[in-house]
Amino acid sequence: MLILAIGIGCQQHHRGGLHQPSGLLAPYDEPQLWAVAPLANESGTTAVDRMAITDLLSEQCQQIDGIDTVPVNRVLLAMQRLGIRSITTPQDARQLIVVLGVDGLVVGTITAWDPYQPPKLGLAIQLFTDETIPNGDPFDPEHARRATGDLRTAGTARPVAQSAGIWDASNHRTLASLDSFTRGRTRIDSAYGPDLYLVDMDLYTQFVAHRLVENLLKNEHSRIAAAPEP
Numbered sequence: 001m002l003i004l005a006i007g008i009g010c011q012q013h014h015r016g017g018l019h020q021p022s023g024l025l026a027p028y029d030e031p032q033l034w035a036v037a038p039l040a041n042e043s044g045t046t047a048v049d050r051m052a053i054t055d056l057l058s059e060q061c062q063q064i065d066g067i068d069t070v071p072v073n074r075v076l077l078a079m080q081r082l083g084i085r086s087i088t089t090p091q092d093a094r095q096l097i098v099v100l101g102v103d104g105l106v107v108g109t110i111t112a113w114d115p116y117q118p119p120k121l122g123l124a125i126q127l128f129t130d131e132t133i134p135n136g137d138p139f140d141p142e143h144a145r146r147a148t149g150d151l152r153t154a155g156t157a158r159p160v161a162q163s164a165g166i167w168d169a170s171n172h173r174t175l176a177s178l179d180s181f182t183r184g185r186t187r188i189d190s191a192y193g194p195d196l197y198l199v200d201m202d203l204y205t206q207f208v209a210h211r212l213v214e215n216l217l218k219n220e221h222s223r224i225a226a227a228p229e230p
Contacts (some may be wrong), residue, residue, distance in 0.1 A: 010132045019226040024214060026066030027221040034061055034127075037079075039095065043113040043122070050110055053205055057125070060209040061106060064217065070100055093128040094157035104129050105157065106216075113164065115201040118169035121208045125157040127216060160223060163216035167208045169198055181207050215216045 026032060028049045041050045055072050062069045064186045069213040079085070079098045087093050097105050105128045112122030182197055197203045 009077050023042050023219055025063040026064050026209075026217065027224045030067055031066055033068050033070065033101070034070060034103045034104040034106060035075050035096065036061060036106045037075055037093075037108075038072070038121070040109045042085060043110045045113060048110055048113040052202070053110060053121075053123075053209075055211070056115075056202065056205045057209045058125070059106070059107070060206065060213045070102060075100065089154045090128065090158060095128055097128065097130045097157055102158075109129065111164070113170075117198070119198060119201060119204045120166065120168045120170075121205060122164075122166035123208060123212050124162070124164035125212060125216060126162045127220065128157040129160050130157050161216050161219040163219065165212065165215070167204075167211065169204070176213060178207055181210060187220065 016131030036054055039050045039054045039057070041048055051072070058069050058072050075096070082095050082099060083183055084092055084095065087096065088107070093105050093107060094221060106125050108123060110122065111124055112120055114120040133167055165178070169178070170176060178197055192199055197207055
């Protein structure tokens, strides 16, 4: 955990009372299983811990009502098994979906990272699904492997939703969004109060990951709602 030395100054936000934190709801009729692939680092700095951010993003996906996620270390083991260092093509995404036996794969990039006051974090993600798997049908990855003989040529995956942004704490809109997010989440025993999320980069990353996943789900809700009836 990286603790930032900052002067809170005029950016303090005091609020009274406790509020129920907003939750995230999946748009699907049945529970889904997702995986989060290790995020690529295009932030321009090697100091960023991309695996730590991947873990925090996976945790936010796990908190979606209707979504379970597989552990990131299991995703890494599956990538090693396939000889994939990173997900760079839809075919790579499809291979990983098949081997893990998941409904969706979140693939993304760290686009900006600055842990010092004011913190900044940029992320871009896409949700991939396997278009060769009929919705609602049971899926056995080993059966699929035997049936096709080669996962690399057995169809592809496609991105169905995406979300991206840069959350810069020097921006008033970001601070307003953080203020809303921290309602009901701030540790009341902390001297920093709600500003704890501005001095702890792990907590700030949780906030950004939550907003990113929230936007992703909004796109998925819109896609599902617009889909023609079967």
